Amino acid sequence: MWIDILLLAELARGPRHGYELRREVEAATGHGLSNNSLYPRMRQFVDSGAVLRSAEEQEAKPPRHVYSITDVGRELLHDMLAELPEGGADQSREFHARLVNFAWLSPEEQLVVLDAREQALVINRDRVAALAAARVEPWSRRAFDHGIVRIDADRAWLAELRVEILRTAGPSDPRSDEEYR
Known part of the structure; x- marks a missing residue:
């Protein structure tokens, strides 16, 4: 769940395309994030209404997808941050993902x-x-x-x-x- 928190928190800072999201989360955590884990998560967020996906045209290239958080996504982020489940409380990554976003x-x-x-x-x-x-x-x-x-x-x-x-x-x-x- 900590990766989900970091993805939504990054989107709360502003719209990002997938590569930017992956790069920011990897830089913040030192944890590699493959496209096979990033894009299914983003699809779930889009399907749930937490994130919007729009196409950004590029010259001589296919359009790239830009993701932005919705009010539903902000509420989801808040709920995820405010709740540290018993099984996650002893996991450093779960705790630190919340701690770095305590301002929410x-x-x-x-x-x-x-x-x-x-x-x-x-x-x-x-x-x-x-x-x-x-x-x-x-x-x-x-x-x-x-x-x-x-x-x-x-x-x-x-x-x-x-x-x-x-x-x-x-x-x-x-x-x-x-x-x-």
Whole structure:
């Protein structure tokens, strides 16, 4: 789903033809996006009314298709960003696709996404800690301990993001900074 988010977010910045879309998403993610995955997705977006496709004439070449997002597509993008499903919360790409587009979400919605990620990290940390405790081989133990350190660093970073959101949200937000320290 993270690729869908990035495609719609790119279209929300302005109309693009397929090659531009692919190039922008690949540059942002370092992940190759083949025509066999891009164009079926775009066809689904067009069929659902989330994206419009128009032909742009080119001199001495066949017309190229230009895609633009619709109001339905903006609503779909918002809904996809605001919801981090349980299975996706422990996936870095799913989380980061939402995080880089947090400007589309209200502070309350941003906090919901951070909370889902935090829950996934806590579960993962407990799992890795149990594995580390069961290992006596030094290399296995070191690998698991390193995983715990990385998870703890991610959780500390989430706490910083949460505080920043709460500070910028203003007094209308029911949560306080102290609640998340």
